[in-house]
Amino acid sequence: MVVVRLFRAPTVPSARVLLRGSPDGLPDRMAALTAGRDLVPLRAGPRDVVLIGDPGLARDLLTRPSGVGKGRGIDALKFLLGDGLLTAGGDLHRRQRRLINPLFTPEKVAGYGMVAVSVAEARASAWTDGVRVDLLDEMGSVALDIVGQALFGTDLRGDADRIARALDILLPIFPTLIRPFGFALLRVPNPVRSALRRAGAELDAVVERLVEERAARPDPGGNDLLGALLAVRDEEGRPMPRQQVRDEALTLLLAGHETTAVALAWAWFELSRNPEARRWLEVELDDPSTESAIARADWHALHRTRAVVAESMRLHPPAHSIGRRLLVDQDLGGHRLRGGTLCLISIYALHRDPRSWSDPLTFAPRRWLDPTGVYDERAAGAPRGAYLPFGAGARICIGATMAQMETTVVLARLAREFHAEVAEDFEPGNQAAVTLRPRRGVPATLRTRAR
Numbered sequence: 119m120v121v122v123r124l125f126r127a128p129t130v131p132s133a134r135v136l137l138r139g140s141p142d143g144l145p146d147r148m149a150a151l152t153a154g155r156d157l158v159p160l161r162a163g164p165r166d167v168v169l170i171g172d173p174g175l176a177r178d179l180l181t182r183p184s185g186v187g188k189g190r191g192i193d194a195l196k197f198l199l200g201d202g203l204l205t206a207g208g209d210l211h212r213r214q215r216r217l218i219n220p221l222f223t224p225e226k227v228a229g230y231g232m233v234a235v236s237v238a239e240a241r242a243s244a245w246t247d248g249v250r251v252d253l254l255d256e257m258g259s260v261a262l263d264i265v266g267q268a269l270f271g272t273d274l275r276g277d278a279d280r281i282a283r284a285l286d287i288l289l290p291i292f293p294t295l296i297r298p299f300g301f302a303l304l305r306v307p308n309p310v311r312s313a314l315r316r317a318g319a320e321l322d323a324v325v326e327r328l329v330e331e332r333a334a335r336p337d338p339g340g341n342d343l344l345g346a347l348l349a350v351r352d353e354e355g356r357p358m359p360r361q362q363v364r365d366e367a368l369t370l371l372l373a374g375h376e377t378t379a380v381a382l383a384w385a386w387f388e389l390s391r392n393p394e395a396r397r398w399l400e401v402e403l404d405d406p407s408t409e410s411a412i413a414r415a416d417w418h419a420l421h422r423t424r425a426v427v428a429e430s431m432r433l434h435p436p437a438h439s440i441g442r443r444l445l446v447d448q449d450l451g452g453h454r455l456r457g458g459t460l461c462l463i464s465i466y467a468l469h470r471d472p473r474s475w476s477d478p479l480t481f482a483p484r485r486w487l488d489p490t491g492v493y494d495e496r497a498a499g500a501p502r503g504a505y506l507p508f509g510a511g512a513r514i515c516i517g518a519t520m521a522q523m524e525t526t527v528v529l530a531r532l533a534r535e536f537h538a539e540v541a542e543d544f545e546p547g548n549q550a551a552v553t554l555r556p557r558r559g560v561p562a563t564l565r566t567r568a569r
């Protein structure tokens with residue numbers, strides 16, 4: 119009966135309201151719909167759709183041990199990523215996650231920290247006073263260098279243009295694919311499908327080269343991702359199929375650099391807009407102990423830098439929404455929802471909800487520090503589930519620790535030496551594709567800091 123009340127009430131808006139207007143407005147439309155509401159049913163033909171606006175319900179859904187699968191957005195990614203960790207479900211996901219988890223232990227991340235330091239160091243040497251750059255591009259290539267060296271044990275700089283070109287094609291098409299009947303575009307010949315295939319082929323060529331090179335190296339099962347994937351054997355002693363190796367490698371290559379790049383680009387933008395917060399950060403960066411903390415990639419010691427990154431990801435979560443499909447009928451927040459219901463969690467809306475955050479639209483990194491100046495997520499005082507940049511539950515981001523280390527170390531190292539001037543009237547806007555990017559990038563003039 120509750121299902122009937124939820125979805126047949128005359129006031130229930132159509133899911134079309136989400137699709138009306140530019141795809142880039144989607145995060146704001148979701149935030150407007152969930153404003154002050156815990157659960158918003160939407161009419162979507164034979165399918166039920168609910169938007170979740172309550173942090174407790176969002177966490178509850180994401181942490182359910184069973185009965186919940188990934189939503190339609192992920193299906194759209196499957197044509198590119200196949201059955202890699204992000205897109206796989208069920209037993210395959212559990213098996214692959216167990217296999218890949220050991221690459222992200224704290225010890226491994228500490229090792230990747232040294233890579234992050236040396237990549238940031240090299241970038242600092244390449245930057246000069248007064249140079250004009252787009253910080254989205256700069257952070258994209260920094261993040262790609264780090265993933266290449268840390269996870270693939272190789273230099274991806276020669277492939278950077280290829281990868282960027284492919285992403286420039288793929289990301290804007292993604293919102294079209296997740297619209298009703300968007301998949302039809304993949305079934306019949308048309309210019310969109312051709313462009314997607316070209317982009318997919320570019321990425322495949324990069325990954326194939328990586329796999330071939332790694333397979334030819336004599337140290338099987340080395341410390342890197344490809345070594346581990348190529349060395350694994352099942353109960354019958356068979357290696358992982360090459361297609362699976364390709365899917366995992368491409369997933370980690372894309373998931374591991376695009377999100378981090380976007381997080382860093384937004385952080386630079388916010389610092390340029392908030393000089394008071396920048397000066398507050400620079401007190402930490404100029405402290406004599408900071409140089410050695412950066413050199414050791416001791417990101418836990420960089421409390422203010424962590425706070426800046428956390429606050430920037432609150433306002434601009436690189437993964438702006440998460441979808442889940444209910445596999446069976448179940449209760450959520452006292453409502454009976456049918457199996458098949460698509461549940462949408464707008465991380466962007468949760469992060470800006472005035473019910474959870476004071477001054478939700480203000481960039482206030484201080485909120486993340488306790489009274490002794492130590493970074494503590496609880497210090498912000500938001501309820502559990504109100505801050506989910508990496509998701510939650512069994513599908514929580516496998517690279518979350520690596521991402522936090524990397525963004526903190528890179529920002530600390532570069533912002534210690536440079537600050538970015540962005541034109542006062544510049545508005546980056548949102549590009550809501552797979553990630554929430556600054557649509558117009560972050561064009562800036564770099565200035566060497568007098569210390």
Ligand code: HEM
Nearest residue numbers: 203204373374377378381436437507508509513515517521
């Ligand atoms: C600031 C950077 C990052 C953000 C904001 C981010 C965000 C997320 C989120 C929200 C999810 C969960 C999606 C869902 O539940 O549907 C996720 C999953 C995932 N992320 Fe990240 N991520 C970041 C960096 C990374 C890095 C550095 C890597 C790897 C090197 C990575 C690899 C993955 C993978 C493989 C998954 C799928 C995990 C699974 O389903 O088991 N991410 N990420």
